[in-house]
Amino acid sequence: MAPPPVPRRIAISVALGTLLNPLNSSMIAVGLVALQGDFHVSLAQAAWLVSSFYLAASVAQPLMGRLADRFGPRRVYATGLCVVGATGVLVLLAPSYGWVVAARVLQAIGTSTAYPSGLALIRRLAGGRPPAGTLGLISAANTGSAAFGPVLGGLLVSVAGWRGIFAVNIPMAAAALVLALRWLPADPPAERRLTARELVRDLDLPAVGLFAVTMLVLLDFVLSLGGSPLWVLLVVLPLTIGQLIWHERNEPSPFLDVRALAGNRRLLGVLGQQTAVQAMFYLVFFGLPLWLQRVREFNPATAGLLMLPVSALAVVLTPVAATVIRRVGAGMSVLVGSLGLAIGAALLFTVGDDTGVLAILAVGAVIGLPVAFNNIGLQAGLYAATPTEQAGLAAGLFQTGRYVGAIVSTALLAALFDQGEYSTAGLHQIGLVILLVAAVLAAVAPLTPAPAGRHRPVPATGEPVTPARPDPVESPAGSDRAPA
Incomplete structure (x- = not known):
């Protein structure tokens, strides 16, 4: 059933x-x-x-x-x-x-x-x-x-x-x-109300603090690349990560269950794919407007309009990507997205100082094509790879991957545009980086969890998940139901 x-x-x-x-x-x-x-x-x-x-x-x-x-x-x-x-x-x-x-x-x-x-x-x-x-x-x-x-x-x-x-x-x-x-x-009623001390212990605030420091160090290093790079932070970063891992391995109620994460390779794979996909998306989303304004000298409003196909086409194609997942599986959706990303990156090499507006719009549309397939494909993969009791935490880490990808993209932009020297050659280098990463993403796409049809992920207990029925009051028939 x-x-x-x-x-x-x-x-x-x-x-x-x-x-x-x-x-x-x-x-x-x-x-x-x-x-x-x-x-x-x-x-x-x-x-x-x-x-x-x-x-x-x-x-x-x-x-x-x-x-x-x-x-x-x-x-x-x-x-x-x-x-x-x-x-x-x-x-x-x-x-x-x-x-x-x-x-x-x-x-x-x-x-x-x-x-x-x-x-x-x-x-x-x-x-x-x-x-x-x-x-x-x-x-x-x-x-x-x-x-x-x-x-x-x-x-x-x-x-x-x-x-x-x-x-x-x-x-x-x-x-x-x-x-x-x-x-x-x-929500289901809580078994019992936690005391303030139990709540603080359950939240594992020291780990939250270490995670925040790790993200701050990463952000500071990326921001420093626009001027005088703070290379010392590359020494600090692995130390904060190591301290976080050590703390969580010895914590009875960890904020990030590193043991469970290490044992769930499918989830780690999806999180890695998400970070790489978002880094490449933001590399275009940030880099192309910079090139349009600094090299082609379009005003910000025009540059923004020229970028609309990148995201607009992603919205339009989302139902198509959903159909692909239902019929063929999430791996095929991510594969289509990765190949589309590679084609869009290759087309960036055709963009130059004299390229017409219609051609730029066409390239943006091709780059926007894979966004829907990658986004919904990886969401389906996350869904399938995550035990029910960790769904919220895993979804949060999935979104954190988006922000880490955005941060990584700014570092790449600083390097590829040579510390503010914006040029068409820099845009072509962006295309080369995206092309190489897209090739890797295409190679690992078949490993994305959530094949077509019914899929039951294995929770921590090792038993199949039995789908829960919604409350009858919340499950009206007819048009109120969304296709699953």
Whole structure:
């Protein structure tokens, strides 16, 4: 018997919450200049609004996933939406730049609850088989919000100033919260209420701190590549990683169960693929606009429009990718994505100083083609490789891979564009790097978990997962069901 489909309204509710993170990560780009003028801060200081969001989200995603696994995904999801709405109010009243940065960090934490909580909830409802339709809806919402974030942000800045970028989260978070409370099934009751001391011990805060320091060291090193590289951080980084591993191996309730991760090679493979795919995506997503503005001298608005095919086509092709997963498997979806990425990278070699606008749009469309296949394919692989009781944490680590990929891409950009010397030759070098990485991704794509048809991952107990039935109240028949 096939596992039950996920009701469409649950998929919509989760998608509405998850889009807030990529939306806020991209909207801020068009507000930095206005914010810089209001508070009289340097560009480097203003850039901390971007860096602080990446750092906080990369740590918060797995932490929120752990909380969802421990205390219930609906509770964590709803709490995060309340935090997002509160940050919008806080910024409206912010008297100084420091308050804005603090609100930005809280915003990153609040928006980081949705994806790991949502995936944990969907896993509980759908059981072992990856619900391709539901994952496709979430993937399309995330990709679309990231693509249109700068467009929405530009409109908000022109109408309401830079504070409008934060204020728009108030009604969006409120709407998502209302739908979550109405549509998402209640969490199972806790066996017992933890004391404050037990809660602190269960969260494993020392490991969270070590993980945050590791991400901060990585971020600082990448940012230093734009000027005087801090090579000493390459010595510090393995030390912090080693300390984190040592601590977690001796922790009875670890934040990152390194023993379980080391034993789950399928999950490690998916996380590695995710980091590499995102690094290559952001290499194009950041690098091509820089080339368009610095070499071709297009204004920012035109450069943004020329980039729309990269993400727009990904949204359009998401249903196709979902169908591929259902019929052939996640490995084929990732293989198509990897080959498409290689073709797009090869086409970058045809772009030059005199290339016409239509040709640039065509290249962007080809580069956007594999995004949907890679994103939803790897989400299905993550779903299949993760034990049910660790679904939230694994989803958080999956999102952390996105941020690590983005950080790695900035380091590659600094090297390939020769410390700010933007050129067509540098763009071609970007194409070469992507082509080589895409070849490796294509080679390992068949190893992606989640074959077509019914798939039951093996949990920690070694027994097959029995798909859980949704609450009858939450499972109306007919059009309210999404294809799984």
